[in-house]
Amino acid sequence: MSQQDIETLSAPLTLPCGVILKNRLGKAPLTELLADARTNLPNERHFNVYRRWARGGYGLIVTGNVQVDRKAMEASRNVAIERQDEKDMELYIRYAKAAKENGARALAQLNHAGRQTPRAVNPRPKAPSDVKLSLKGIPPALVSTPIAMTTEEVQQVRDRFIAAAGFCQKAGFDGVQIHAAHGYLISQFLNPHVNVSRTDQYGGPLENRMQLLKEIVEGVRSLCGPGFIVSVKLNSSDFQKHGASEQDNILVLEMLEQSLCDFVEVSGGSYEAPALLGHVKKESTKKREAYFLDFASEARKTVKKMPLMITGGFRTRSVMAEAIRSGDADLIGLGRPVCLHPEIAVALLSNPYKTFTVPSPKIDWDQVRTETPMIGNGESLWYSAQIHRLADGMEPDEEMAPIYFTMVWAPRQLVYEPATFFPTNVVWALAWPVKKAHHVFRLTLAAGVVAAATATGILVSRNRA
Template identity: 40%
Template sequence: MNPLDQSLTLPCGAVIKNRIFKSAMSEGLGEKGGSPKPALSKLYRIWAEGGIGLCVTGNVMIDSRALGEPGNVVVEDQRHLEALQTWAAAAKVNGTHCWVQLNHPGKQAPKGLNKENVSPSAIPFRKDMQAFFDTPRELKEDEIWDIVKRFGKASEVVKKAGFSGVQIHGAHGYLVSQFLSPKHNQRTDDWGGSPEKRRKFVREVYKAIREAVGKDFPVGIKLNSADFQRGGFTEEESLETIQLLTDLGIDLIEVSGGTYEAPAMVGSKASQSTLEREAYFMDFAVKVRKAVDVPLVLTGGFKSYQGMKAAIASGDVDMVGLARLLAIEPDAAHQLLVGKDPLHKIEKVKTGFGPIDRMSVMETVWYREQLERIGECKGPKPNLSAFWVFLKYVFRFVFKRKGVLRERAT
């Protein structure tokens, strides 16, 4: 039997029809006010019809003052409920689960996008990235509690809209990840100073969400195995965080790793032996499986049917996470579910401009362009020029930034 074509029952009782998990990718298909564009419904219907078991949205922001990229969808209240309902209905055809990934970028937002960026501590990015990212302001305690409440409120709204679950974005250097990291969280109050205190934020976020949606609604998290930065979040701390969340009742944990400063999630830190085995974070997943009995998703590096089959058959993970592949081959699940390799291979996106290529931003921007094409019914274009996409992104961002500054001036 094909292990990818087996159902999975989560602790809350929800059943996923197969083991193929579409991991979150930033789509940039939100309207100016944060409402989802119609293209999102078209895109997610195509993925659902493509055979995926569980599809996670690109990061949806919980605060319109704190965007991660231009074009983010924002859920603060019910003002966009009708558009969210249309999106959810399209994304759940064919028996597909669709979960909304909820996020706050913290300091990891481009210069000029927000009025200011905030973080647990006012720690700047490394020097070669300071031209792209401002040094954040340290959050006050009342602001932290406000963010916690926003996670709960957003969860309540997306459940009402008809989505089948939520995922906390606790990886890749965004705010939850920043609170967990001793490199980015150097507070000395109840929110930092020790691993236990650094875990307080994610604990309170989970509790706020669970209180808002109830015990039968799936709640998951995307969590770094490590930050891959000196002085950052370690595997030991990640295991302790997973144990905490398992005890609290989390339904599904997606294992990833890295940040914009150390983009391990796109293979930048992978050894040759890891690349050959495909899964970037399998060693860590094995450690997690030995420590806790919670459903696990492993995302990063999978290329072939045999690699995915081996991961599930080993019993060390329960679902395989795919992202970039599904941006150029949206129906790849059809191939995998009959035991065949995908039709396309993932290649490193390069513009030829070193400072840009050393960051993970082009991996986001180039694949986001593919998602926009699918949502506009043009279909993906695997040979699309990365340099052309970068120029388009810069033009769009500069234009949007001028508009934001003009609005602030008036």
């Protein structure tokens, strides 16, 4: 049976555009947080980690967030294609080349964060409507109120996605993935709970709400031609009351199939309802490992030809192979496992003499969340730190203390970044070249900045009084 499973997962897949993937395993997109926030360009650390993943034997590698607007970043240390300067092209060429080093097809994931743009990046982000995020444990005063986009601004964003895809094609990427999941901008347009007040062609009924995604996919296909992979990442559900339902998203899948999309990666949730982090309650889904396989099975009744990539929860080779054989999935996406085991595809496609299960991390995250509620999203950050280790030429560390990454690494990474806000941006501009400095120095520096900023604020307030 193991040999049959290996043969199933090793089988090539020909996409509708004619491009062939060498096997059915894909490295799913993961936010890297590796770019210099002053430039948002790919760098040596990106090349290092993608070369490592390329050696892992995947048929497909999808990058983390590549933003189409530096004012709408998911995180200020992500890559952004905004200027599209030819002088930067060499860096993107190396980025694509690193991911394709071992015969994988490489896609750049294009995104716009919309209302999920952090306040430090943009205090007044653009969104379909002025509906604020409602985040558990976060006071509303700390969440930005978005500005509803005009029709012209929506079309400018559409054109940014299309132009960015053309830029990626010139750099050597085999295709792009349009991020329409996890509560980011395109997902916000699809969500009737967020897209609530528009009266133009991008609001109201579902046919209008999915118009932006339709125009982007068809625009990329028109610009880049038939041999370029055009993929979409789509929620199975928003897992929210009044959000986009599974039936809504099956209709979106139908539209994408008609618009010549090459495959859809199925995911789910958003910042407000984080199914993407594995917080899925459906018992049948838990038993079958894959969080979104039930949705894929239902979607297959309507969407017959367009391949589906299912990401989230897969851990055993037999379950992955059965998902392919059943026809529910055409590709298996691996996310967190590749952070700890970057060559996991090689292992899955070898040694037919034993049942293979992806090794689990040594941290019991359910217990951590129960004992230390303040950890919050520390699990996600913990995996991001493993990517950073790979980028620096180190091996993953499965025994890293999770509390460190919530109380130390996360604030440093997500708050005290260059090009965010005064005065930390000034201090970081001076400290950034000290790349080998110990994290204690950086924390001390950050603490000093906070103290100075607080003191300055008090003095200013007194003077005004």
